[in-house]
Amino acid sequence: MIDAEALKKDFPILFQEINDEPLVYLDNAATSQKPQQVLDALNTYYQRDNANVHRGVHTLAERATAKYEMARQKVKTFINAKETAEVLFTRGTTTSLNWVAKSFGEANVNEGDEIVISYMEHHSNIIPWQQLAKKQKATLRYIELTPTGELDLASAKKLITAKTKIVAITHVSNVLGVVNPIAELTEIAHQVGAVMVVDGAQSVPHMAVDVQQLNVDFYAFSGHKMLAPTGIGVLYGKRSLLEKMEPIEFGGEMIDFVYLEDSTWKELPWKFEAGTPNIAGAIGLGAAIDYLTEVGMEDIHHYEQELVAYVLPKLQEIPGITIYGPTDPAKRTGVITFNLEGVHPHDLATAMDMEGVAVRAGHHCAQPLMNYLEVNSTARASFYFYNTKSDADTFIKALLATKEFFTNGPF
Numbered sequence: 001m002i003d004a005e006a007l008k009k010d011f012p013i014l015f016q017e018i019n020d021e022p023l024v025y026l027d028n029a030a031t032s033q034k035p036q037q038v039l040d041a042l043n044t045y046y047q048r049d050n051a052n053v054h055r056g057v058h059t060l061a062e063r064a065t066a067k068y069e070m071a072r073q074k075v076k077t078f079i080n081a082k083e084t085a086e087v088l089f090t091r092g093t094t095t096s097l098n099w100v101a102k103s104f105g106e107a108n109v110n111e112g113d114e115i116v117i118s119y120m121e122h123h124s125n126i127i128p129w130q131q132l133a134k135k136q137k138a139t140l141r142y143i144e145l146t147p148t149g150e151l152d153l154a155s156a157k158k159l160i161t162a163k164t165k166i167v168a169i170t171h172v173s174n175v176l177g178v179v180n181p182i183a184e185l186t187e188i189a190h191q192v193g194a195v196m197v198v199d200g201a202q203s204v205p206h207m208a209v210d211v212q213q214l215n216v217d218f219y220a221f222s223g224h225k226m227l228a229p230t231g232i233g234v235l236y237g238k239r240s241l242l243e244k245m246e247p248i249e250f251g252g253e254m255i256d257f258v259y260l261e262d263s264t265w266k267e268l269p270w271k272f273e274a275g276t277p278n279i280a281g282a283i284g285l286g287a288a289i290d291y292l293t294e295v296g297m298e299d300i301h302h303y304e305q306e307l308v309a310y311v312l313p314k315l316q317e318i319p320g321i322t323i324y325g326p327t328d329p330a331k332r333t334g335v336i337t338f339n340l341e342g343v344h345p346h347d348l349a350t351a352m353d354m355e356g357v358a359v360r361a362g363h364h365c366a367q368p369l370m371n372y373l374e375v376n377s378t379a380r381a382s383f384y385f386y387n388t389k390s391d392a393d394t395f396i397k398a399l400l401a402t403k404e405f406f407t408n409g410p411f
């Protein structure tokens with residue numbers, strides 16, 4: 001059971017006033033806030049242990065290396081990877097997906113091949129595949145959505161064929177909040193010999209993810225959306241695939257021997273991690289995983305569904321509201337995207353900020369989805385486990401005040 005009131009106290013940033021109102025932070029899909037435990041882990045590292053990793057034999061270097069590699073071990077356990085060799089540290093989801101497109105994609109996708117994605121992808125799970133398709137003269141195909149904003153499995157089955165080399169789908173949409181059936185899609189992809197790449201930016205922070213159970217080939221996510229600092233993320237990949245892949249970057253840390261004309265690479269996972277890595281970021285991610293594990297990922301998922309079940313009907317009651325994505329809270333996480341008739345989402349977000357409520361407005365890095373939904377932009381409130389029912393009430397109250405302001409004045 002989640003006690004959001006109690007957990008919220010671990011997040012110092014949440015206790016401040018914005019425009020003379022207590023802050024209600026509902027932009028968690030963009031980035032999460034950090035608990036004191038993560039801030040302390042970062043401080044301790046810089047105040048006590050800071051050194052470069054892997055190369056030194058002095059005590060600080062050994063401490064930094066041990067903490068950095070312990071963080072990798074924590075990620076491995078958190079997503080249930082088979083071994084730490086399959087956990088690569090990156091800058092975030094975007095980098096992870098670009099690495100797959102560049103390294104795996106350019107070696108395995110050829111003229112006439114197809115890459116299958118969906119209309120609900122974030123730009124970072126579209127553009128790397130567009131670039132790959134252009135370079136290799138392959139074709140990019142988009143899985144359709146159902147009228148309620150779910151992935152259309154019939155469309156997926158039709159599009160994924162013997163020509164398909166890569167299927168790349170988000171686990172949870174950052175706009176529609178919907179959870180996609182990754183295990184099922186992976187099976188469909190594997191039947192035709194394609195690899196399954198998953199954008200986990202919005203799933204890993206909000207639900208238990210088991211990469212072995214899902215049987216995915218690659219899985220990408222970002223630390224900053226799951227209580228960790230910015231600039232650290234993960235690419236999970238199956239050993240059999242990573243071993244055959246070439247690194248994307250070259251330099252220090254990733255080499256075994258350097259000769260005048262050629263070089264050899266370290267073993268996995270280090271062959272992909274060129275240069276001094278984001279040591280503090282990885283340690284912060286380790287601390288974030290400790291925190292999330294203690295709270296419990298199953299509980300977090302259920303609590304967010306409960307919050308959505310609480311707030312969705314209240315939202316639906318407001319005249320002029322359009323909500324995007326499934327109406328069944330069991331099919332979603334804490335992301336609620338909506339529009340209010342006659343009010344531009346940017347004006348809405350600005351007016352909500354006057355009430356202390358932080359929501360996002362725009363295309364949410366999903367322009368093809370906006371076109372698909374036939375809107376230019378939307379507003380988005382995204383909840384996390386430290387948001388309380390009282391935050392949800394404040395959100396609705398601020399939205400009603402915003403509607404009143406734009407309907408009746410003070411003009």
Ligand code: PMP
Pocket residue numbers: 029030091092093094095122124125170172173174199201202222365
């Ligand atoms: N995919 C999804 C679904 C996202 O929500 C985001 C972040 N908005 C990303 C990818 C990109 O993550 P990052 O900017 O951390 O690389």
